[in-house]
Amino acid sequence: MSPRDPNPPTRAPRRTKDDVVDAALRLLDGVGLPDLSMRRLADGLGVQPSALYWHVASKQELLAAVSGRILAPVVLRPGDPADLAGAAVTLGHRLHDRLLAHRDGAEVVSSSLALGLAPSPVHDALGDSAAARVIADAVTHYVVGFTFHEQQRRSADAWGAAAPAVSLTAASVEGTDDDGFAAALGLIAAGIARSADGVAVARGA
Amino acid sequence: MSPRDPNPPTRAPRRTKDDVVDAALRLLDGVGLPDLSMRRLADGLGVQPSALYWHVASKQELLAAVSGRILAPVVLRPGDPADLAGAAVTLGHRLHDRLLAHRDGAEVVSSSLALGLAPSPVHDALGDSAAARVIADAVTHYVVGFTFHEQQRRSADAWGAAAPAVSLTAASVEGTDDDGFAAALGLIAAGIARSADGVAVARGA
DNA sequence: ACCTGAACACCGTTCAAGT
DNA sequence: ACCTGAACACCGTTCAAGT
Numbered sequence: 421m422s423p424r425d426p427n428p429p430t431r432a433p434r435r436t437k438d439d440v441v442d443a444a445l446r447l448l449d450g451v452g453l454p455d456l457s458m459r460r461l462a463d464g465l466g467v468q469p470s471a472l473y474w475h476v477a478s479k480q481e482l483l484a485a486v487s488g489r490i491l492a493p494v495v496l497r498p499g500d501p502a503d504l505a506g507a508a509v510t511l512g513h514r515l516h517d518r519l520l521a522h523r524d525g526a527e528v529v530s531s532s533l534a535l536g537l538a539p540s541p542v543h544d545a546l547g548d549s550a551a552a553r554v555i556a557d558a559v560t561h562y563v564v565g566f567t568f569h570e571q572q573r574r575s576a577d578a579w580g581a582a583a584p585a586v587s588l589t590a591a592s593v594e595g596t597d598d599d600g601f602a603a604a605l606g607l608i609a610a611g612i613a614r615s616a617d618g619v620a621v622a623r624g625a
Numbered sequence: 626m627s628p629r630d631p632n633p634p635t636r637a638p639r640r641t642k643d644d645v646v647d648a649a650l651r652l653l654d655g656v657g658l659p660d661l662s663m664r665r666l667a668d669g670l671g672v673q674p675s676a677l678y679w680h681v682a683s684k685q686e687l688l689a690a691v692s693g694r695i696l697a698p699v700v701l702r703p704g705d706p707a708d709l710a711g712a713a714v715t716l717g718h719r720l721h722d723r724l725l726a727h728r729d730g731a732e733v734v735s736s737s738l739a740l741g742l743a744p745s746p747v748h749d750a751l752g753d754s755a756a757a758r759v760i761a762d763a764v765t766h767y768v769v770g771f772t773f774h775e776q777q778r779r780s781a782d783a784w785g786a787a788a789p790a791v792s793l794t795a796a797s798v799e800g801t802d803d804d805g806f807a808a809a810l811g812l813i814a815a816g817i818a819r820s821a822d823g824v825a826v827a828r829g830a
Numbered sequence: 831a832c833c834t835g836a837a838c839a840c841c842g843t844t845c846a847a848g849t
Numbered sequence: 850a851c852c853t854g855a856a857c858a859c860c861g862t863t864c865a866a867g868t
Contacts, residue, residue: 458842468852470843470853471852474851478843479843561769564766572740607760607813607816672834675863678862683861
């Protein structure tokens, strides 16, 4: 065991920032955002709470990294529509899917985006022309907001079955949310197709 | 001073739920959502923290009541456009204005709406036809999300002047946000006008 | 009807010190 | 480089008891 031994004596296992973000994402899925505390996270990693602050500067920065993980697959891929409207709709659905893939995903991403701590994947994918920015804004805020609402409804239904409200009016139990989601996204797409470049809108008081 | 004296001896001033909500809204404007605690609120009212729980069941219920106050003026008024697209745009601008009128207004309203604890004024104003619901969803989520982002940007700029980013690309310093906002809202309006009733949208993987 | 006092079970974050 | 130990300054909420 020379000082340069490539296999030094096994020391206590140490963590990397990636490990911490991994653990945070799994804890999020396990207990939800309200119960995702730095102390619980440290517990799961077998570490003191203060140790986390060697890896991340704050809880907000950690949640931004978690958001980055959630959003990573929201990109344009070969074979995707080349026109702005088509690409925007594709990205919108992909974003929706990713947010639903993790408990409270929309809420986590919503605040990270608002704080400017996570890059917006739709903006990144569509480029930074003026028209693209407007479209990315509309799609991103609509999808995140809709999914946030959707996820709260689901967890409320799951916890207490406090009267399924007026869900009788819906024909299909599972298809309803997705249909409403797709319809409004189509609305935005129709707006993109119609307004092309110049958008005129009357300012209502 | 009979037992039925209409002007009984002045007792210690007591609070109503309205007083508590008023104080919460003023405290929100003063210190922002992260520092709006039940203890601070109780302090301002000259009361023990536990006393608040006689008036409200939880902090979330209190914030929902605050949201209700913020959103109260978001209604259709005589003289407003009668068509769905025009009414939706008018309500969108009115909602935007109300959210900006209070510190962290968009964040407070965003979670109250997601939790279903505050009624959505755009949905209420547009009625509950299938088309109206889709439009109300698009407008509400877009406006709340955009304004949430906008308010975080503003308070970040205000606190630390940590590099105004790429704001040089914008011609007018103050008009920029509003222009982007109106453009995307116009996009949605154009979608409403175009899709009329039947919306066809291709589901991108 | 409205509130106090005291407690329960927690938080995020900092920082000197250890290895 | 990575973590411990201990503390600081807080939280939301409950509940018996007071007036």
